[in-house]
Amino acid sequence: MGAERRGARGWAVDAALFAFGVFSWLYLSGDRMRLGLPSPPWLFELDQLAGIAALGLLWLRRRWPTQAAVVAVVLSTFSETTAFPLVVLLFGVVVRRPLRTAAWVFGGAVAAAAVYAVLRPAEMGVLGSLVFAVVLYGGVAGWGMFTRYRRALRARAAEQERDERERARARAREELARELHDLLGHRLSLLSLHAGAMEYRADLSPQELAGAAGVVREQSHLAMRDLREVIAVLRAPIGELPQPSMADLRALVEEARPGSRIAFAQTAEGEAPERSGRTAYRIVQEALTNARRHAEGAAVAVTVSGGPGEGLEVEVVSGPGRDGGPGSGHGLIGLEERTALAGGRLEYGPAEDGGWRVRAWLPWTA
Incomplete structure (x- = not known):
């Protein structure tokens, strides 16, 4: 030491x-x-x-x-x-x-x-002084041993927690890479399909040829963007990327409503950019899952607001309910990494009424 x-x-x-x-x-x-x-x-x-x-x-x-x-x-x-x-x-x-x-x-x-x-x-004599010294110093040594091993246990627990967080990030990173691999494969298959049509269909009209070329151009742009995201995943400790968009939020809430009390308010102006919208979807999905797991029967309020120039704000507040037991915290770690990947920030913690609040800000940029 x-x-x-x-x-x-x-x-x-x-x-x-x-x-x-x-x-x-x-x-x-x-x-x-x-x-x-x-x-x-x-x-x-x-x-x-x-x-x-x-x-x-x-x-x-x-x-x-x-x-x-x-x-x-x-x-x-x-x-x-x-x-x-x-x-x-x-x-x-x-x-x-x-x-x-x-x-x-x-x-x-x-x-x-x-x-x-x-x-x-002294009055105790040599033998008495020795016995007193052994008892005193022995007590000090015992107290020191207790403190020593308590510190060692705390350090080991902290190290295990760090290792678990790294493993959680690694799993999220691998899952994100798989998702992006599948999405990139989808883009490339569309490119191959339309490029093949342009090569072998000599009877295509100019309008059809222009449409196929437009699809090829758009999918090429999207494939390049997805490829950059794959490279970012391999280089940085980031979390999994969501697949749906913000347009699916209402369907997500409706799907979770049976057996739950969920209030949904979406005042965001227009359709959010793809990355921010997908991240918002995953934040709401994870927050609703945690609410069902740890606060069964509690009321949940989902609010999505914002617009161009001010960003996208997502807040999910669940009231106190029947606790379903402690969680691993990996979902929140994934949300933090996913939000950081999208260029935003995430805050979460206990609400004033004893419930739980998750709040995120995402940029209104593509």
Whole structure:
């Protein structure tokens, strides 16, 4: 493990530990003056300096946890004011360094406690001091182990989530490539059909020949556009592309209406561009599917508005209902990628009444 970067939360934690360490140093120093100075008297002054040095080590525990703990262990052989910094530094070694290193530092701390008990005998005696040190340091080590494995579990869960999101994007990308492959094949088959008619039908009238040529020109343009989309799919992590258009929205809503309460309002001026219209269809379709799955029986409001110059806005709001269980979230990931591919943006999250809102803006461009 490398040096841990100290963020805003880290600065706050370290400042709080340092403040408590200063309080501990003042308390132990005052208590020692009240109970009587050690013999020889200069040991008390050395103890104070060691405690101040240990307080400084607290600011090094993230960058050099092992080195700081070893210095604190050495100081603890004669200093009682290093007690709190030593406990914090031992905890940091257990959390941030290999267990073998932590075991060596732990053993050194116990040995330092034995040396302290000999140099400065206490009421508990050498054996009592050793037992107290083992129990205290053992508790710190156990707490550190718990924190260490909890962090490891969180990191593993985050890594698994990232991998799952990447797999979801890969599946969506592959599906999009298949869709575009089929669509491109359809375009090329039309090109072949009309080109063949122009080649072998010598009896075509000028009007028929011009119509066939127009079809060839249009399908060639569409095939080139689809080919560019296929290349974009292979180069970027994007989501699946929808097949229908915005003109099919009403039929989609009507198909989903049986057994549901769906209000549909479409005020968009004119027919949206093909890509934005298809994306809007898929957004509404996915939102309705999620509403049926996670909020069965809830009212749903579908609104489609906008026009040239202002873009296309799609909003689907579902009220609270009977939750059908947690989802994988892959549908929303696909919506985000699909909307980004179309040049738009997507927002989703809980509604004020406890339901769910999906809102998207798409450009009014081809």
